Amino acid sequence: MKVQKGVLLLFLSLLHFYANAQVQRTRDAYLMGGKFIITIVAGDSLTAERYIDTVIAEISRIEYLISDWKPETQISKVNQQAGIRPVKVDREVLELTEHAISMSRLTNGAFDISFAAMEKIWKFDGSEMKMPSKKVVKKARANVGYKNIIIDRDSSTIFLKRKGMKIGFGALGEGYAADKCRELMLQKGITAGIVNATGDVLTWGTRPDGTPWKIGVNDPFSNNKLIAAISWEGAATTSGNYEKYAIINGKRYAHIINPATGYPVSGLTSVTVLGPSAEQANAFSTSIMVLGVKKGLRMLKKFPDYKAIVITDKQEIITSPNFNLEQYKIHY
Structure with missing residues (x-):
């Protein structure tokens, strides 16, 4: 039986298509105190679901290293021993803390993980009707200061010099x-996906049909409106005062604290940063909220891979x- 050449080519093309077809699967998970939405693109549904499980396990692993609200984590133990003694931590935790300190130096303290000492005096849950007293703010502010976070690389320890200090x-x-999940998935051959960490998004690869992922920037x-939908492979993180804030005397205060004053920042409603790393983009968006437009964008200019x-x-x-x-704006 003779098969026409055109039919054979079509048959081979279909075989190639189905052999290389990709499926997309998405699942929600409550992790690190918030909602994660995880999307994986793989050759079949079972594989995609299995790798979503892997991503969830990796996020949980990191949470049990760095969470400051779970008492058994390494960071919680560092906080519990503030002003008493250094605490030995995994190299991963040490290096993440070092990176946070380097961001503090870069921003002259506008970004500071020791701001966590201020958390108890600001709730941002709608219950605040007036400012905390200056005395209370001053007392909490005394425990904020990245220069009092002591790292010993040789012994892999972190020590908070002042009792009452806390890092988060x-x-x-x-x-x-x-970032770690994307790295892990690429190592395992998963070339496309999304990790949406409570609104901070990291994409890699493309959709199953080859079109780019799109990142929405909220108005x-x-x-329920967007100002833009950006075709983007990489991180997009947003810091802002429009979801978690306090209104005191008619003025809106973001949940982001200025480490220099101990008070919430004001002036900017949101900052979205796009770039290759979600960790770095998150640090930049927070810093710009504190620094303001001029100083913040001047700082970001030193990092041309990032946009704001x-x-x-x-x-x-x-x-x-x-x-x-x-080019990305949405017009209603």
């Missing part, structure tokens, strides 16, 4: 976990010079 990775931990002044979209309390949209937002 809220502004880095989720981004770090997303903080209008519920800043929205002020007056609804002004400002971008870093290396990013053209117009």
Whole structure:
């Protein structure tokens, strides 16, 4: 039986298509105190689901190293021994802490993981009707200061010099976990996926049909609306005051604390940073909220792989010079 050449080529093309077809699977998980949405692209549903399990396990592993609200973690033990003695930690925890300190130096303290000492005096749950007293803020502020975090690489220890000090990775931990998951998936041959860590997004590869992932940038002044949808492979993290905040005397205060003053920042509504690393982008978006537009964008200029979209309390949209937002804007 003679098979026509065209039919044979079509048959071979279909075989190639089905052999290389990809499926996309997504699952929600409550991790690190928030909602993660994990998407994996793989050759079949079973494989995709199995690797989502792997991602969840990796995030849980990191949570049990760096969480400051679980008493058994290494960071909690560091906090418990503040002002008493150094605590031995895994190299991974040590290096993450070192990176946080380097960000503190870069921003002259605008970014500081020891801000966690201020958490108890600000709730941001809608119950605050007035500012804490200056005395209370001053007392808590005395326990903030990255220069009092002592790292000993030889013994792999962290020591907080002052009793009452506390460190927390809220502004880095989720981004770090997303970076580690992408790295792990690429090692295992998963070339596309998304880790959405409570709104901070890290994408790699493309959709099963080859089109790019799109990152939505929320309009903080209008519920359920986007200002832009950006085709993007990499990290997109947002820090802002439009979801978690306090309104005191008619003024909105973000949940982000200025380590220099002990008070919440104001002036900017949101900062979105795009770049290759979710951990680094998260640190930058938090820092810019504290530094303000001019100082923040001046700092970011030293890192050309990162771009920023800043929205002020007056609804002004400002971008870093290396990013053209117009091509991605959504017009309703």
